[in-house]
Amino acid sequence: MSALLVADFDDAGTLVQAARWAKSAGxxxxxAFSPFPLDGMPEILGETSTRLRVxxxxxxxxxxxxxxxxxxxxxxxxxxxxxxxxxLHSWPAFVLFPFAIGIFGAALTGFIGLLATCGLPRxxxxxxxxxxxxxxxxxxxxxxxxxxxIDSDKRTTVAWLKQAGAANVWELEW
Amino acid sequence: xxxxxETLRAxxxxxxxxxxxxEAVNDLVSAPLLERxxxxxxxxxxxxxxxxxxxxxxxxTIVYLFSKGIGIFGNNTTVVWGFPIANYxxxxxxxxxxxxxxxxxxxxxxxxxxxxxxxxxxxxLFAAAIAGIFPILHLGRPLYFYWLVPYPNTxxxxxxxxxxxxxxxxxxxxxxxxxxxxxxxxxxxxxxALRDRAKSPTARTLFGIFALGWRGSARHWHTLHVxxxxxxxxxxxxxxxxxxxxxxxxxxxxxxGWAETIFPPYFxxxxxxxxxxMVIVLAAAVRWGLRLQALITVEHFEVMAKMLLAASVIMTVxxxxxxxxxxxxxxxxxxxxxxxxxxxxxxAFYWLMLLLNCAIPHAFWFPAARRSIATVVTIAVLINxxxxxxxxxxxxxxxxxxxxxxMWRTYAPTLWDFLLLFGxxxxxALLFLVFCRVLPVVSMHExxxxxxxxxxx
Numbered sequence: 273m274s275a276l277l278v279a280d281f282d283d284a285g286t287l288v289q290a291a292r293w294a295k296s297a298g299x300x301x302x303x304a305f306s307p308f309p310l311d312g313m314p315e316i317l318g319e320t321s322t323r324l325r326v327x328x329x330x331x332x333x334x335x336x337x338x339x340x341x342x343x344x345x346x347x348x349x350x351x352x353x354x355x356x357x358x359x360l361h362s363w364p365a366f367v368l369f370p371f372a373i374g375i376f377g378a379a380l381t382g383f384i385g386l387l388a389t390c391g392l393p394r395x396x397x398x399x400x401x402x403x404x405x406x407x408x409x410x411x412x413x414x415x416x417x418x419x420x421x422i423d424s425d426k427r428t429t430v431a432w433l434k435q436a437g438a439a440n441v442w443e444l445e446w
Numbered sequence: 447x448x449x450x451x452e453t454l455r456a457x458x459x460x461x462x463x464x465x466x467x468x469e470a471v472n473d474l475v476s477a478p479l480l481e482r483x484x485x486x487x488x489x490x491x492x493x494x495x496x497x498x499x500x501x502x503x504x505x506x507t508i509v510y511l512f513s514k515g516i517g518i519f520g521n522n523t524t525v526v527w528g529f530p531i532a533n534y535x536x537x538x539x540x541x542x543x544x545x546x547x548x549x550x551x552x553x554x555x556x557x558x559x560x561x562x563x564x565x566x567x568x569x570x571l572f573a574a575a576i577a578g579i580f581p582i583l584h585l586g587r588p589l590y591f592y593w594l595v596p597y598p599n600t601x602x603x604x605x606x607x608x609x610x611x612x613x614x615x616x617x618x619x620x621x622x623x624x625x626x627x628x629x630x631x632x633x634x635x636x637x638x639a640l641r642d643r644a645k646s647p648t649a650r651t652l653f654g655i656f657a658l659g660w661r662g663s664a665r666h667w668h669t670l671h672v673x674x675x676x677x678x679x680x681x682x683x684x685x686x687x688x689x690x691x692x693x694x695x696x697x698x699x700x701x702x703g704w705a706e707t708i709f710p711p712y713f714x715x716x717x718x719x720x721x722x723x724m725v726i727v728l729a730a731a732v733r734w735g736l737r738l739q740a741l742i743t744v745e746h747f748e749v750m751a752k753m754l755l756a757a758s759v760i761m762t763v764x765x766x767x768x769x770x771x772x773x774x775x776x777x778x779x780x781x782x783x784x785x786x787x788x789x790x791x792x793x794a795f796y797w798l799m800l801l802l803n804c805a806i807p808h809a810f811w812f813p814a815a816r817r818s819i820a821t822v823v824t825i826a827v828l829i830n831x832x833x834x835x836x837x838x839x840x841x842x843x844x845x846x847x848x849x850x851x852x853m854w855r856t857y858a859p860t861l862w863d864f865l866l867l868f869g870x871x872x873x874x875a876l877l878f879l880v881f882c883r884v885l886p887v888v889s890m891h892e893x894x895x896x897x898x899x900x901x902x903x
Contacts (some may be wrong), residue, residue, distance in 0.1 A: 284898055307468060307639065308895035309667035317664050324672050332680075342596055346604035355608060365608040368691060372620035375684045379627045382673050386631065387658070389669045394659035406642035409635065409662045411468045 275419035275445045276302055277429060278402060279438035280412050284310055287413035290436040291316045299429065300418040305399075305408035324385045331381025336374025343369060402442050419443060456557035457896050465740025471893045475636075475886045476643055478736050489735065494879050500872020507865045511583060518862045525845040525857040530584040532838040533867055535692055535713070536720065537577035538618070539833065542685050543721020544570025545625060548632075549681035552674070558749055560892040561741040565732055565881070566725045567629040572877040573724070574625065576870050578618045581611070583866070610695045617691040624684055628677050631670065634660050635891040689717040696840065702779040703787075703844040706771065712764040719757040719803075720833035723826035726750050728878065730823045732887050741888055744817055751816040754829065758807035765804065779849050786847045787839070791856045795835050796843075802832025 281287040288310055294301055295316055304313050314320045343366045347353070352360050387393065399405050399416075408414050417433075420426050430441045457466070465474055477484055511518055521528040544566040551559040582591045594615040596605055605612050638660035641653040660666060693713030696704040726747065733742040772780040787796050806828055809815045816822065842857050881887070 304664040305662045306664070306667070307635075307662060308891045308898060309671055310664070313664040314668040319665050319668055322669055322672050324669060325676055328676055328680075343607045346596065347607055351602065351604045353606065355606075358608065362608050365613075368613045368687065369607065369616045372616050372684065372687060375680050376620040376624045378680055379624050379677060382676060383627050383631065386669050386673045390660075390663075390666045392658045392660065392666075395654065397659060397661060399661060409639040409642045409660070410472050 275443065277417045277419045277426070277433065278399070278405070278442045278444055279415045279417070279433040279436075280404060280407075280440045280442075281415065281437055282413070282439060284308075284413050286437040287415055288312055288316070290433070290438070291415055293436060294415070294417065297432075299432075302416040302418050304416065305405075305414040307408065307410055307412075310413075322389065324382055324389065327385045328378040328382040332374045332378025335377025335380075336370040339370040339373045340366060398444060402444060404440060404442070453557070453896065453898075459745055460558045460561065460743060461893075461897065462740040462743055465738075465893075466897060468894050468897060471741065471888075471890055471897065472639065472643065474738060474741060475888045475890050475893075476640055478882065479640060479884070479886065480644055480649065490879060490883070493875065497872040497875035497879060500869050501876050502869075503865050504869025504873055507862050507869055508583065510862065511866075512588065516584065516586065518860065520857055520859040520863055522855055522857065524848070524853050524855040525842060527584075527841045527845060528857055529838070529859055529863040529867055530580045532834065532841050533870060534577050534580035534584075535837040535840075536834045537573050537580065537870065538689065538692055539713075539717035539720040539837075540724045541570045541574030541577055541621075541721070542689055542714070542717035543725050544568070544573075545621075545628070545681050545685040546718050546721065547725065548628060549678040549685065552678045553682070557896055558746055560896045561738075561888050562725065562729055562746060563892070564629075564632065564885075564889045565728055565878075565887045567625065567632070568878065568881050568885075568887075569724060569728055570721075571622070571625050571629060572874050572881075573721075574618060574622050576874055578622065579870075581614060610691075610698050613691045614695060617688045621684060621688045624677075624681065628674075628681060631673060631677070632889060632892075633885065634658060635662065635670070636886045636889060638662065639890055640886065686714050689714045692717075696844075701844045701848055702777065703768075703772075703783045703840070706768065708764060708767055708771070712761075712768075715757060715760045715764065716833060716836065719754065719761055720830055722750060722753055722757065723830040723833070726754075726826040727823055727830075730819055732882065736882065736887060738888060741893060744819065747819050747822045748813075748816040751810045751822050751825075754826065755807055755810040758804060758810075758829070762804040765800070783843060783847050787843050790843070791846065792839055792842055796839055799832050799835040799839060802828050803836060806832075 279290070281290060284306060287304060287306065291301060291304060291313065301317055304310070304317065306313070344361060347362070347366075348360045354360070404412075405414070415433075415438075417429065420429060426443075433441050465471060516530075519528055519530065544563075547559050547566045548563045551563075582588050585591055593603070594605055594612060634657055637653050637657035641650055641657045644650040644653055690710035690713065693709035693711075697706055697709035699705060729742055729746065729750070733739055769784050772784045787793070806825055809821070809825060815825075846856055847854055
């Protein structure tokens with residue numbers, strides 16, 4: 273059972289400022305929600321590193337290698353055709369298929385990686401139970417903190433969030 | 447100038463005041479989808495009926511083609527490629543511009559792409575899909591088109607990897623699948639916003655399923671940003687290779703006027719050129735039909751007109767390079783072909799093409815022409831006709847006037863050629879009209895981000 277405090281702010285600037293203060297004051301930040309990407313937010317939350325590009329590179333390379341291997345094996349070993357004395361392994365003509373499909377392979381790997389990193393698809397999430405959270409995808413800016421276990425600490429945190437500019441603070445347990 | 451100052455100037459330049467708040471963007475873009483009563487949709491239904499009729503004409507032509515064979519077209523034993531191949535090159539060219547806008551302009555930080563990239567990407571998908579139909583229709587035995595795919599089969603056959611047809615097939619397939627992913631990922635945050643705005647349970651459920659549970663968390667946005675920019679970096683070489691391959695279909699042959707090293711880049715520029723004209727036409731239609739004047743502004747048309755002007759100059763230089771290399775190379779057939787282009791059977795079309803592609807776009811040197819939407823759209827349509835003529839003439843001139851003089855013949859299209867061309871246009875319009883009714887035509891999250899600089903002074 274974990275608990276979150278979700279505070280809702282009017283604009284992006286207030287949210288980023290509140291997140292900065294919360295971090296320097298030592299509050300355990302959980303996540304932030306906004307209708308568009310906020311500059312500096314990944315740094316505050318410490319989520320700047322991602323291996324997505326590496327996966328895409330590996331995925332693309334693997335698909336391209338598979339495509340080239342298919343060409344090579346089928347044209348040289350399984351079904352050799354001598355077409356006007358051209359080499360069976362006509363690599364310049366073989367490059368395009370691995371190149372094009374390899375790029376798609378990278379894109380697909382990246383898409384799967386994107387879903388895995390974000391924990392999607394997920395049709396329901398406890399956050400959706402908050403009445404008002406639907407505006408996080410439209411025009412509100414929200415900050416989620418791990419709620420302290422002790423009630424008095426929780427009350428100070430809520431008061432602090434309101435002071436930082438939060439219009440509402442919701443408590444969520446799941 | 448700081449990054450924020452730059453974004454702020456961009457926000458002020460590329461939007462009108464009534465579209466300058468986050469909620470205004472949400473409302474402008476989602477109203478046609480969620481509050482349909484606010485529109486009468488009469489023009490939409492008329493356009494839908496017309497495009498449905500044309501689509502039916504295309505379907506009838508295809509059925510007739512499959513039962514009779516390609517003899518129903520104007521192609522003959524000399525001019526073996528006619529409308530279908532020219533249409534294919536033209537459509538794939540239109541299918542290039544969406545990725546140009548979403549990839550190249552993203553990498554170059556051109557803020558104005560925010561309000562046009564979504565429908566330009568949709569245009570790309572539909573145009574590339576339609577383009578993909580034409581080579582299949584042009585096959586002697588279209589029912590065997592799947593032989594292009596390498597799969598273990600009882601005949602122990604494999605595709606001929608050295609064939610340009612295989613390159614085409616894989617370039618289009620990869621491009622189409624890539625574009626679908628690129629487009630869909632950009633849509634996810636907007637689908638989530640629509641899910642959260644929708645009042646009817648059906649709309650909420652449908653948008654909710656396709657939004658995949660997007661919550662707009664900082665981690666989501668960061669990963670999406672990384673994915674999107676990486677896709678843009680991959681998209682640029684892919685889109686260039688796609689149309690280069692189409693150029694190689696010609697250049698890998700030995701025909702006069704085709705076997706030229708300039709063909710791949712020349713085809714890529716031509717694709718951007720004709721694709722941008724289609725973006726302009728659709729931008730004007732969407733702006734007027736969905737009342738998006740606040741988000742798609744005169745400034746957008748002005749900057750796209752400048753792109754057309756630049757592309758026009760590059761096209762003119764490319765034509766000049768073709769003529770020059772024919773003369774400088776000294777090959778008789780090449781020189782004869784250039785003379786034939788200017789003075790032969792299709793000369794009227796050739797001169798018309800030069801007028802439309804190389805002369806008329808120079809009107810865009812004048813700011814008044816660039817800032818009049820009617821003028822920009824008219825010139826865009828003319829250029830698009832000119833680019834279709836160009837593709838047609840690349841096919842016709844060379845094939846009608848090859849090396850073997852005894853084989854010289856002219857080409858005349860049939861009714862079926864025209865039905866298929868206009869039918870494909872109708873099918874494209876049909877797909878686009880449906881897209882406007884079910885998905886947001888402007889990227890809400892990218893426009894919101896553009897505006898965010900203004901909200902925080």
